[in-house]
Amino acid sequence: MVELARRAAELAQQGADVIRLDQGAVDIAPPSAFVERVAEVLADPEINRYSPDPGLPGLRSALARYGSERFGVEWEPESEIVVTAGANQACFAALLAMVEPGEEVLLPSPWYFNHAMAVTALGAIPVPVPTRPEEAFAPAVGAVADAITPRTRVLVLINPNNPTGARYEDDLIRELAELAVENDLWILSDQTYHELHFGSVPPLSAAAVADAHDRTVGSFSKSLGLAGWRLGFLAGQAKLVTEVLKIQDCSVICAGRAGQEGLRAALSEAQEHVVRVRTVLHERRDRLMAALRAAHLNAFVEPGGSLFLFLRLPGVRDDRAFCRRLLEEQHVVAVPGGVFGPGGEGSIRLSYGSTPPDSLGEVAGRIATAMEEPSLED
Numbered sequence: 019m020v021e022l023a024r025r026a027a028e029l030a031q032q033g034a035d036v037i038r039l040d041q042g043a044v045d046i047a048p049p050s051a052f053v054e055r056v057a058e059v060l061a062d063p064e065i066n067r068y069s070p071d072p073g074l075p076g077l078r079s080a081l082a083r084y085g086s087e088r089f090g091v092e093w094e095p096e097s098e099i100v101v102t103a104g105a106n107q108a109c110f111a112a113l114l115a116m117v118e119p120g121e122e123v124l125l126p127s128p129w130y131f132n133h134a135m136a137v138t139a140l141g142a143i144p145v146p147v148p149t150r151p152e153e154a155f156a157p158a159v160g161a162v163a164d165a166i167t168p169r170t171r172v173l174v175l176i177n178p179n180n181p182t183g184a185r186y187e188d189d190l191i192r193e194l195a196e197l198a199v200e201n202d203l204w205i206l207s208d209q210t211y212h213e214l215h216f217g218s219v220p221p222l223s224a225a226a227v228a229d230a231h232d233r234t235v236g237s238f239s240k241s242l243g244l245a246g247w248r249l250g251f252l253a254g255q256a257k258l259v260t261e262v263l264k265i266q267d268c269s270v271i272c273a274g275r276a277g278q279e280g281l282r283a284a285l286s287e288a289q290e291h292v293v294r295v296r297t298v299l300h301e302r303r304d305r306l307m308a309a310l311r312a313a314h315l316n317a318f319v320e321p322g323g324s325l326f327l328f329l330r331l332p333g334v335r336d337d338r339a340f341c342r343r344l345l346e347e348q349h350v351v352a353v354p355g356g357v358f359g360p361g362g363e364g365s366i367r368l369s370y371g372s373t374p375p376d377s378l379g380e381v382a383g384r385i386a387t388a389m390e391e392p393s394l395e396d
């Protein structure tokens with residue numbers, strides 16, 4: 019991925035019309051309340067100090083209200099919420115608190131590679147739970163049950179999903195939560211894309227049905243366009259949050275203070291902003307799907323959320339070589355499906371979060387052309 023991004027920058031510098039569908043980013047500016055509050059607090063010397071490790075009390079209270087409204091869960095701000103430097107840091111700290119080396123973590127696959135890397139870095143074992151496009155990439159309860167062993171400690175769920183764009187049915191979340199409780203597993207609910215769904219209501223959070231077992235991770239990188247500010251949270255019953263706080267203290271200490279101030283101000287008007295982001299993403303998703311279908315690229319599942327579409331490439335054996343050629347010959351950057359673990363091979367991930375609609379219309383034709391001209395590499 020790094021190599022593709024570097025080459026894309028090189029080609030763009032040479033004047034090529036490069037279309038980037040690799041970055042999981044949204045190109046919509048953050049809410050004005052965030053920007054205004056950050057500008058205001060910069061003059062306050064206090065802003066240069068650490069915040070309390072778990073985050074500013076006012077922000078944690080605002081997050082508790084947000085959790086109640088958007089997740090349907092009542093978290094106690096003092097003991098059950100930690101403001102983190104993004105969802106990735108929250109996931110890493112949660113996994114470190116949950117698993118010992120040699121223990122197993124279930125990851126529906128294709129998976130988010132940073133989760134698999136975090137598990138491996140901790141000396142634990144990422145266990146793929148295969149999902150299938152025919153089942154809209156939802157992890158079947160039977161497949162999860164079959165993957166459980168005496169060493170399994172955690173089931174990770176990303177809903178809506180990166181990289182597949184799947185949005186799981188509420189009933190599935192209930193059944194998976196039940197299974198986790200029966201087997202005394204933690205659920206790590208990564209809800210980075212919780213707000214980015216295309217239905218009328220947000221997806222069910224496992225915390226709403228299995229609070230004692232669930233630890234929810236959230237992010238403001240995509241929904242509020244704050245990726246560079248590194249703002250996320252971890253929430254759940256106090257037992258594990260206390261452990262996470264020790265890890266927080268010896269790693270980042272606290273999330274950046276100015277960003278926390280901005281987020282506290284922005285959360286109150288966040289829903290208005292998020293509805294706008296959702297509308298833009300919905301339009302872009304539809305534009306991309308229509309263009310793909312018009313180019314006879316039909317091997318995908320309609321995304322129910324997030325900002326990704328996972329496209330199968332029938333007949334393409336090597337997705338990495340295909341992505342290299344797609345960039346060199348057609349100037350399109352996509353992520354090879356193989357980087358998302360077992361089940362990802364032979365596909366590419368297209369991110370439509372920061373691509374203008376006209377480019378999304380154009381991209382399908384370029385992918386189709388690349389598929390018509392198989393090179394020796396494939």
Ligand SMILES: Cc1ncc(COP(=O)(O)O)c(C=O)c1O
Nearest residue numbers: 042104105106180210237239250
């Ligand atoms: C599933 C998932 N979790 C976590 C992250 C990281 O989010 P953050 O920027 O809040 O660390 C991403 C970013 O792409 C993601 O896709």
